[in-house]
Amino acid sequence: MPDTSRELDALVQLSFEVQLVLTRVAAEFDLSVTQLRLLGILRDRTPTMAQIADFLQLDRSSISGLIDRAERRDLVARHASESDARVTLVELTETGRAVGVEISRAVTRELGGKLEHVAAKDLAAVVRIIEQLAP
Amino acid sequence: MPDTSRELDALVQLSFEVQLVLTRVAAEFDLSVTQLRLLGILRDRTPTMAQIADFLQLDRSSISGLIDRAERRDLVARHASESDARVTLVELTETGRAVGVEISRAVTRELGGKLEHVAAKDLAAVVRIIEQLAP
């Protein structure tokens, strides 16, 4: 087994650089990174509370407050499932969708700017890594 | 300018995968990711409160509580600067250093495990990216 400590350090450091960009972009919109992720998840899904918990790898009890706060800001809306009265579905509002689009643009701008001088073939490697990691 | 949205998405996703591993390892030691980073920063430094704020990109007022909690668990110690009475220096305790070593091993194990089947040349690309990004 080869020594990969340098590679692992680089990966950890890179993840913090990316998180820093996300934190800053979220702050521009007065949102947390978690709320930013939520908007991303809801872009092409209308999940249940439990499914959101699975996506974010958080306890279900944490999701109630998360959605409460997003709902209070008119970013998302709860509605009842028709097939199972226990289930609550969550979807983006128009406002939420619009904010999501703006955030996506901002992330592309900020992160794209940082990566301007990175070789295209190195970025292609990142795509392969994530395909291996989360297929 | 080429379309890099796929690459940017992959990079963001990768950063969340890494953060997930760090969150889990930190939780093994009943620590937050921020405390984990703090131990990493102090491994080869004895910074001032202000320098820690710079490293973590947090407000100085946030650092007081962070160090309070770490000190309460005997992971770090404050001591006064000899040259400037306003300044507080922070260093690892022996306990903190030992915990840091264990965390480092756990991250290597967990993250290394996840990356087992990733090509070495793709990991080398990550090293080049972070060198470009944070030289």
Add this chain to the structure above:
DNA sequence: TATTGTTATACTCTATAACTATA
């Protein structure tokens, strides 16, 4: 005056445990 660090305050995020409603 400027800088270092702390405190008070308020909010978000998160988990655990206990609960209600529905299946």
Add this chain to the structure above:
DNA sequence: TATAGTTATAGAGTATAACAATA
């Protein structure tokens, strides 16, 4: 009984504003 979601509670993390001590 089992599952979906909520609430109460507690603690960490974070920023803003105001402050004291030192330079």
